[in-house]
Amino acid sequence: EAGVTQSPTHLIKTRGQQATLRCSPISGHTSVYWYQQALGLGLQFLLWYDEGEERNRGNFPPRFSGRQFPNYSSELNVNALELEDSALYLCASSQLAGVGEQYFGPGTRLTVT
Amino acid sequence: QKEVEQNSGPLSVPEGAIASLNCTYSDRGSQSFFWYRQYSGKSPELIMSIYSNGDKEDGRFTAQLNKASQYVSLLIRDSQPSDSATYLCAPNSGYSTLTFGKGTMLLVSP
Numbered sequence: 001e002a003g004v005t006q007s008p009t010h011l012i013k014t015r016g017q018q019a020t021l022r023c024s025p026i027s028g029h030t031s032v033y034w035y036q037q038a039l040g041l042g043l044q045f046l047l048w049y050d051e052g053e054e055r056n057r058g059n060f061p062p063r064f065s066g067r068q069f070p071n072y073s074s075e076l077n078v079n080a081l082e083l084e085d086s087a088l089y090l091c092a093s094s095q096l097a098g099v100g101e102q103y104f105g106p107g108t109r110l111t112v113t
Numbered sequence: 114q115k116e117v118e119q120n121s122g123p124l125s126v127p128e129g130a131i132a133s134l135n136c137t138y139s140d141r142g143s144q145s146f147f148w149y150r151q152y153s154g155k156s157p158e159l160i161m162s163i164y165s166n167g168d169k170e171d172g173r174f175t176a177q178l179n180k181a182s183q184y185v186s187l188l189i190r191d192s193q194p195s196d197s198a199t200y201l202c203a204p205n206s207g208y209s210t211l212t213f214g215k216g217t218m219l220l221v222s223p
Contacts, residue, residue, distance in 0.1 A: 033211075043157070043201065043213040056210055090156055101147065102211060104156040 001026065004105035006091050012111045013081050021076040021108045025093030031055075032074040033094070033102055034066060038087035046089075049074055050097045081112045115140040117214035119202055125220045132189040134217050136202030139183065143204035146178055148187045151199045151216065161187060192221045 005024045013019050025032050034046040045058040049068035057064075063079040072093075078085055088107045094100035116139040126132045134148075145164050149157035163169045163176040163185065175188040185204070189196055199216040206212065 035213075042215040043203075043211075045210050045212070048210070058210070088156075101159055101162050103159060104149075107156045 004091055004093050004103055006089075006105040006108050008108060009106070010109045010111070012113065015081055015083060015112055017081050019078045019081060019085075019110055021078075021089050021091075021110070022073065023075070023091030023093075023105060024073045025091075026095075026103060029093035029095050029103075030072055031094045031097045031100065032068055032072065033092040034074070034076050035090045035092065035104075036060075036087045037090060037107075038084070043090070047076065055097070078110070083112050086110060086112045115204075115206060115212045117202055117204060117212050119200075119214035119217045121215060122218040123220045124217055125222065126192050128192060128194060128221055128223050130192050130221075132192045132196065132219055132221070134187040134189070134200050134202075134219065136185045136187075136214055137183055138185070138202075138204045138212070140204060140206040140212070141180075141183065143180075143183075143206040145205045146176070146185045147203045147205065147211065148174075148176060148185075149201040149203060149213075150196075151201060153198075157201055189219075192219075194221045194223050197221050 031050040048056040066076040068074045090107045091105045092102040094102045148161040151157045161176040173190045177186045201216045202214040203211040
């Protein structure tokens with residue numbers, strides 16, 4: 001069974017630009033979660049999508065947004081990039097929304113210069 | 114503010130020993146608990162989940178949960194050098210938000 005996939009692996013952007021990160025969940029999983037792991041800050045919850053709807057978001061500004069497509073894949077958009085947005089962005093998926101086990105993809109390393 | 118506390122370590126144990134990793138959490142509404150292993154530069158890998166008080170064993174791993182004390186632990190028996198990683202505790206208090214601790218770094222020396 002294929003795991004969660006993410007693209008691109010690495011992304012380098014300039015401050016003020018926009019970044020788009022993509023995620024495909026495990027087959028049969030309908031919930032997709034996005035997390036940010038910045039150096040020294042640990043994993044921070046960003047967004048949760050289930051059945052195409054945003055169900056919850058963490059304490060991040062509105063320039064972090066995303067969507068989930070009918071095939072349950074998802075993209076995360078970060079507008080007006082700032083230097084502190086440099087981090088590993090992780091996508092996870094679960095079969096059961098709410099309390100299910102979450103499985104992570106390999107992540108996208110975003111570097112903002 | 115939901116908080117998850119873990120000793121940052123490093124926790125150093127010799128090969129073959131038992132490694133004990135501890136975690137306390139603040140949200141009494143937490144219903145499910147997960148342990149993830151993260152190697153340097155890699156993404157977290159789910160290794161254990163526990164939903165009710167008591168012990169749950171899976172191979173060399175045992176998770177222990179005490180909801181009254183808001184405490185969850187992970188024991189790794191017969192530790193191997195390949196177990197050297199950062200271990201993340203993550204309670205789920207509902208609405209699908211995992212709150213992660215900053216993790217405990219485990220070093221297993223040959």
